[in-house]
Amino acid sequence: MSAAVMPRAGTARLSLHMAIEPLPLKTPFRISGHAFTAMPALDVVLDDGGHRGRGEAAGVYYLGDTPQAMWRTLEHHREALESGLDRDALQALLPAGGARNAVDCALWELQALRAGTSVAALAGTAPPRPLTTTFTIGADDPATVARRARDWTDARALKLKLDGEVDVDIERIRALRAARPEVWFGVDANQGYAPATIEPLLRALSDAGASLLEQPFARGREADLDGIDVAIDIAADESIQDLAELEARARHFDVVNIKLDKCGGLTEALAMERRARRLGLKVMVGNMLGSSLAAAPAFVLGQRCDLVDLDGPTFIARDRVPGVRYVDGAIDCPHRVWGGMPCA
Template identity: 55%
Template structure:
């Protein structure tokens, strides 16, 4: 059934600047796509992938270039053929999921094979700052059960950051995200230092393109690929190098591809993680479905915004819950 494509670009300000290795975020520009078949309207949100030059202008350009094909496409699989992995495909794919849910009367989570979603423990992320300020931030996450720490590649300072946070919160699960900030020569020392602080996951320590440097590297802490894995085609190359794959809908191009990646990762013996680019609850909702299949969940994006959408996902007792009225069901249409 053909549908009409529309979209808008929204700027969502962050409550405070957010720093990672090599980048500082102050706002998140997202593209909201709507597909309307005259009776039902599906929605999807994408922020794109900044380090690939895939941001709002590029997403809009891709949508316009492929408008006719998108409006004529009849399935999510066709979307995978029309658009490459990235933000444009993510927004269109998620719109197709919601459209299919409304047409069929079956919620998106059931279409994905999830009969009864459950609340998920999610990490809450601390941007890189002075160790004392990060420790204070960890204490402010009073209900958090899991905290992810952004590193910058400054080895001694990063060690101090993690030590300060562990002292402030000896009770929580800790993971660190290096965002490609280190090189192979310091990796053994980094792993040893993280092990001393009872860190449970190290995310993307080396630059994308340096995956071979991890070949055969033995770490007592699982190492997760983020920038090193974009879509389904990248997953087999992680074996023997990483232990976990971080799947983000903006990277891979939507929930359809993400579910295929999770299945393939499991087949290959890899752990599975769902992550996010900073976005609103409309972006978290389809990722929440993927999170039902994951070992690690990092879906705290809306907590960084000055203001989220209403209705929104809910954060309580260190967990995320996505009510039916956010996305992917008739209840969401009535609430929109």
């Protein structure tokens, strides 16, 4: 075993348990270039004989980071993972991505349970409060977009997925705003646009009073944004996966969407939030759909964020029990869902 993953003296060994959950969706979910009917996830449990830490990761589908690939990665490193490594050693052992995310979240919960406290307290976050979250509407026909916007009766913020068909996307934007003239809303282009097609979309967003445009151009084409006159905030999703990419690409964006599956867990996500602030960016927390077990660690990060997009469990046909709660357009995560016990 390398020095980087050597357990500290006296550290208890762990047992690693894994399972793949199919997580079918209630209805198909459409974005630019994809239609999802399920979002399978890898469940990880780390057991020290007295406490069990849990984590869930869907991975990053557009990078080939699947639950099956994550399973193989963790199986390959089983000896190191069961040695009793801590989160710092995990950062050295595994790269960013779903495998590290699942284990990192399990280690956070395990540490909190051992200490009789909460992950939020360990992370230096104030006692968690409910957070206004966006609720996402897929890239459906404009009539369906309008209907789903009205169905989210409690929503105070909506996010609309686009698919790059500019005329239809503009009609979707108009339909959402007509249905819900009072809500904050943003759009997620999921890399569906290019400089040659973006201008009509920008005009439509301005006319509709949109507040955010997420990932308009393809990953790797960030410099194309520099010549675009944009009156609303531009957010990076696919373009910025982890801390290293934040350093390299922050200058092209106003907002960074931090997802634990992308960056490899809550440990790196918290570091990204701190660095993004120093770089002058706003911070958003997002999810790759997923159940309440995935939303709960992101909820801890969300306490520090400007924008929260944690509606993933609302898409799952059968969520975890107990699970997160959605009330008055906000997400709340009781401590019994994940994350140890609240401080005394």
